[in-house]
Amino acid sequence: xxxxxxxxxxxxxxxxxxxxxxxxxxxxxxxxxxxxxxxxxxxxxxxxxxxxxxxxxxxxxxxxxxxxxxxxxxxxxxxxxxxxxxxxxxxxxxxx
Amino acid sequence: xxxxxxxxxxxxxxxxxxxxxxxxxxxxxxxxxxxxxxxxxxxxxxxxxxxxxxxxxxxxxxxxxxxxxxxxxxxxxxxxxxxxxxxxxxxxxxxxxxxxxxxxxxxxxxxxxxxxxxxxxxxxxxxxxxxxxxxxxxxxxxxxxxxxxxxxxxxxxxxxxxxxxxxxxxxxxxxxxxxxxxxxxxxxxxxxxxxxxxxxxxxxxxxxxxxxxxxxxxxxxxxxxxxxxxxxxxxxxxxxxxxxxxxxxxxxxxxxxxxxxxxxxxxxxxxxxxxxxxxxxxxxxxxxxxxxxxxxxxxxxxxxxxxxxxxxxxxxxxxxxxxxxxxxxxxxxxxxxxxxxxxxxxxxxxxxxxxxxxxxxxxxxxxxxxxxxxxxxxxxxxxxxxxxxxxxxxxxxxxxxxxxxxxxxxxxxxxxxxxxxxxxxxxxxxxxxxxxxxxxxxxxxxxxxxxxxxxxxxxxxxxxxxxxxxxxxxxxxxxxxxxxxxxxxxxxxxxxxxxxxxxxxxxxxxxxxx
Numbered sequence: 001x002x003x004x005x006x007x008x009x010x011x012x013x014x015x016x017x018x019x020x021x022x023x024x025x026x027x028x029x030x031x032x033x034x035x036x037x038x039x040x041x042x043x044x045x046x047x048x049x050x051x052x053x054x055x056x057x058x059x060x061x062x063x064x065x066x067x068x069x070x071x072x073x074x075x076x077x078x079x080x081x082x083x084x085x086x087x088x089x090x091x092x093x094x095x096x
Numbered sequence: 097x098x099x100x101x102x103x104x105x106x107x108x109x110x111x112x113x114x115x116x117x118x119x120x121x122x123x124x125x126x127x128x129x130x131x132x133x134x135x136x137x138x139x140x141x142x143x144x145x146x147x148x149x150x151x152x153x154x155x156x157x158x159x160x161x162x163x164x165x166x167x168x169x170x171x172x173x174x175x176x177x178x179x180x181x182x183x184x185x186x187x188x189x190x191x192x193x194x195x196x197x198x199x200x201x202x203x204x205x206x207x208x209x210x211x212x213x214x215x216x217x218x219x220x221x222x223x224x225x226x227x228x229x230x231x232x233x234x235x236x237x238x239x240x241x242x243x244x245x246x247x248x249x250x251x252x253x254x255x256x257x258x259x260x261x262x263x264x265x266x267x268x269x270x271x272x273x274x275x276x277x278x279x280x281x282x283x284x285x286x287x288x289x290x291x292x293x294x295x296x297x298x299x300x301x302x303x304x305x306x307x308x309x310x311x312x313x314x315x316x317x318x319x320x321x322x323x324x325x326x327x328x329x330x331x332x333x334x335x336x337x338x339x340x341x342x343x344x345x346x347x348x349x350x351x352x353x354x355x356x357x358x359x360x361x362x363x364x365x366x367x368x369x370x371x372x373x374x375x376x377x378x379x380x381x382x383x384x385x386x387x388x389x390x391x392x393x394x395x396x397x398x399x400x401x402x403x404x405x406x407x408x409x410x411x412x413x414x415x416x417x418x419x420x421x422x423x424x425x426x427x428x429x430x431x432x433x434x435x436x437x438x439x440x441x442x443x444x445x446x447x448x449x450x451x452x453x454x455x456x457x458x459x460x461x462x463x464x465x466x467x468x469x470x471x472x473x474x475x476x477x478x479x480x481x482x483x484x485x486x487x488x489x490x491x492x493x494x495x496x497x498x499x500x501x502x503x504x505x506x507x508x509x510x511x512x513x514x515x516x517x518x519x520x521x522x523x524x525x526x527x528x529x530x531x532x533x534x535x536x537x538x539x540x541x542x543x544x545x546x547x548x549x550x551x552x553x554x555x556x557x558x559x560x561x562x563x564x565x566x567x568x569x570x571x572x573x574x575x576x577x578x579x580x581x582x583x584x585x586x587x588x589x590x591x592x593x594x595x596x597x598x599x600x601x602x603x604x605x606x607x608x609x610x
Contacts, residue, residue, distance in 0.1 A: 001426050003458045004530040008426035009376045013401050014317040015432060016425060022464035035300040085301040 027071060030093040032086045036060025040082055043093075047075045055093065058086070071095075113151055113168045117192030125192050130263060130285060131329055133173045133188035136223050139333045140186065141177030148175040150205045157199055160232045167193050170202040171226075174209040176218075179340050182351075185213035188223035191263050195227035198269065202230070203240020210247040217346035219256040221336065224273060225263030241268045248275035253446035255346050258336060261286040261312075261322070262329060274321065277443060278339065278395070281312035281322040282332050288315055288322075313398075320399040320432060342393050342407040342414050344447045354388070356412040361390035365579045369456070369494050369520050373562075376426070379404055379419045379454055382494065386410060386583040392417070396436055402426070403433035405440040410452070411587035415490075416444035419454035420505065422495075429501055430461040431474040438477035438608075441485055450488035450590055453506035456495040458527060475504065476609040482510040484606060488593030490586055493517040493564065493573065499526045508572045513596070514589045516582070517564035517573045524566070528558040 001008050025031075039057040043049060050072035058065050073095035080092050097105075114134065116122065122132055131139070137146055155162065155170045171193035176185050187209050189196035206222070213220035229237035251257055252275065259273035260280045264287045273279045273288070281288075289310035296302050296309070308314065315322035324339070326332035344352050365385040369377055384390040387408035394406040401424035406417055418437050420427035444451050460466075460475060482489070482504070490513060491506040502523060506512045517523065525531060533540070536553040543549030560566075567573045577585055 003426060003428065003462065004527045005533075006374055006458070006527055006529055008374045008422070008458065010422060010426040011376070011401075011424050013424050014398075015400070018318065019465055022468075035302075037299075085299070087300050087302055 028073070028076075028095045029091050030055070030069075030095070031089045032058065032092055033067070033088070034058065034060045034065065035088045036065070036086060038080050038082050038084045038086060039064055041078060041080070043075055043078070045075050045078055049073060049075065056080075110151065116168050116190045117194070121192035130191070130225070132192065133190040133223065133225070136188050136260075136262065136329065136333070137173065137175070137177065137186055139330060140221065140223075140336060141179055141184070142181065146175055146177040146186075148173060150174055150208065153201050153205055155199045155230075155233075156201050156236070157230070157233045159234070162232050167199075169193065170199060170205065171196050172202045172205050174205045176209075176212070179337050182218075182340070182345055183216070184219045184221055184340070184345075185209045185216075186221045186223070189226045189263075191225040191227075194230065196225050196263070197227050197230035198237055198240055199230040199233040200236040200240050203237070203243060207240075207243050207247060210244065210251065213255055214247070214251045217255055217348070219258065219340060219345050220251065221258045221260065222272065222276070223260045223262055224265045224269065225261075226269055227264060228267045228269055238268070241272070244272050245275060248272055252277070253347060256340070256343055256447070258339075260332065260336065261288055262332075263287070264306075266290070266292055270321075278323045279315070279321060280324045280326065280332050280336060281315055282326050282329055283312045285329070286312040286315070286322070316396075316398040318399075320396065320436060322399075323396050325398060339393055339407075342409070344414075344449065347447050349447075352414040353412050354409060357388040357409075359385055359387060359390045359583070361385060363390075365582065368579070369518065371520055373458075373496050373522060376422045378423050379421045379427070379456065379494070382454055382579075383408060383417055383419065386586065388412065395440065400430070400432035400436045402428055402430065403437050405437060407449075410583065410590060413590055414449055415452045415586075415590070416440060416449045417452050417454065418506070420457040420501075422456050425461065427457045428459065428461040429457060429475055429478065429504060430466055431469045431471050434471070434474040434478045438474075438481040441478070441481035442608075445481075445485035445487050448487055450490065450593060451485060451506065452586060453482075453489070453491045453512070455491060455493045455497045455502070455505040457498070457501040457505065458496055459499045459501040473609045475500070478504045479510065480606070480608045482506050482512075484608070486596075486599060488590065488596055489513050490589050490593075491515045492582060492586075493521040493523060495520045495522060496527075497521065497523045513593055514575075514585075515573050516585060517568065517576050518579050518582075519564065519576060521564035521567075521573075521576070522562040523564055523573070524561045528554050528562050531561070532557045 001010050036058045039059050041056045042054045049069050053069045055067045076096040077094040153170050155167045172189050174187040187206050257276035258278045259276045270288050287306045316325040324335045361384040363381050363385040368381045383392050392408045402421050404419040404421045489506050508515050532553040540546050540549045564576050
C-alpha cells in the first residue's frame, strides 16, 4: 500500500478488496438512479431533447417517478422497454 | 381440589407451555442447526439461575381466525438469571411458535424485561430468532417494535444491551439490535437484512442468497453491524459471558476490578515494533504484552481491521483499547475505522471505562471512494468522541503519528491526560517524503540531480523531525519511555486518574457528526 510515496507492508481487508476503482462517468449514457420497473418511455430513438425534457416513468418504492433529462442531445439508443425491471445504475438511454 | 392436585395441574401446564410450538416444530428447529429458546438461555446463564416470567401470556390478536389459536408464551421467553453470579435480564424469541413472529403481547413481554433491566440497572440480553412482524396483528405489531426501540434508546449508556442474532432478523426487527451496544452473530445461523432476497428479486431482479446478503460473515466483515462472530452457538454464549466479565454492568458499576495478574504472553515488548516505519506488525502483541494475563477481548475483530478496539485489564482495572493496526491497510483512518473507533470511545466514556490509545498511523486513507463516502464527517467522529470523553485518556505513541491522524488519536490537544511516546515515535505534520517534497520543492527542482536532492532532503527531514523529541520539547508528549516501562507507567497513571474531576456543563447534549 502506497501512501504519500511511502510503500507500507500491510494486509488488505475484505471491504477494501470489494472496492471498485472510480472512473469518470460517461454523461452520454443515462443510468437509472433508482432500482424499479419501467412504466412508460416518453421519447423515441432519433428524438432531439433538451435538459428538463421528460424521459420516462419508472415505478420505484411504490411511486411512479418521472425522470427528466439532465442534459440535451439526440437519442441514439433506448435500451429498455415498459415492464423491464432495472437495477440502480443500469444503462437506460444512450445519447449521440 | 387438593393442594397436591393444584400443584400437579401447575406442573402439567408448565410442561405444556414450555414445549413452545410443539415437538414437531422443535425437531425442525434442530434440523436447521439451531437450539431452542430455553436451551439457549440455559447455555447463557449460570446453571439453575434462570427465572422465567410471563410463561402463560397469550397473544391478543382477534382478526383472521387468530382468536382460536394458542401461541405458547406468544413466541418469546423472558426472565432473569445470573452470569458469574451477577444478575442479568434476558429475552429469547421462540422460533417454534409461529416463527417467533412479533405480535403485541410478544413485544410487551420484551418491553417488560427491558423495563426491569433498566430499573434494576443490570445488562439486558436479547436473543433474536424471528420471522418479523406478525402480519395478522397489523399495526399493533409495529407499535410493539416502536416500544422496544424506544427502550433501547432510553437504556443506552446506562446498562449494556447485547443482541444475539440466532436465526432470521429481518425488516423492522433489525433496528433493535442496531440500537444496542453489542451484536453477536453465528456463522450460517444469523441472517439480518431490511428486505430479504425474495423481495429484492421481485422488485429489482437482483439474485442473492440470504447468506451473501446478510449472513454472519457479511455483518462481521463488510457492514460492521456485528461486533462478535462465532462458529457455533456455544462459542457465542461463552463470548457473551467473557465480555460481561470485563465491562461494568451499569454506568455506576465499580465492580470490574480483579486481582492484578502479570502478562503471560511471551512477548519481548521492546522488539514488537519494527524501527522501519514501513514494516507491519500486529499491534495486538503490544496489547497482550501490557494486559493482565495477556487477556484481550477484541470487539469487531473482522471489521475495519486497520483499527483494533476491545477490553483488557491493566493492574486489575478494565480499560478500553483503541489502537491503529499497521498489519492491515497500514493502520490508516478511513470511513469504517473512524466509525468503529468513535462509537467504542463513546461507549467507554458512558460507562466510565478509561481509554488507552496506541498510536501508529500514516494518516487518513486517500481516494475518491473515501472522500465521496464522507471520510470528512466520519473522521470527525473520532475527534468529537475523544474531545468529548471525560474518562481518563492515556495515549502511547508507538511509532508514526502524522498529520490529522496524530491530532485525532487522543492527542494532548484533545485533552489526553497522559501522553507517552516510545523512542520509535515519529510525530510530525506529515511523513518525511511528503514534507520534503513541499518544503524543498524549489531546491529539488533546481538541483542537477533532482532525485538525489530529494533523497537527501527526505533524509534531512527524517533526521530532524521524524522522532518524539520535537513534540516532547513542546510538552505535547509528557514522557518518552522504553517500551517495557509502558505497563507500569499506565498502572500508575490509572491510579492517579481514579479521582479525575468530572466537569459538569449545562448543555443538554452535543451534536456529534453522526
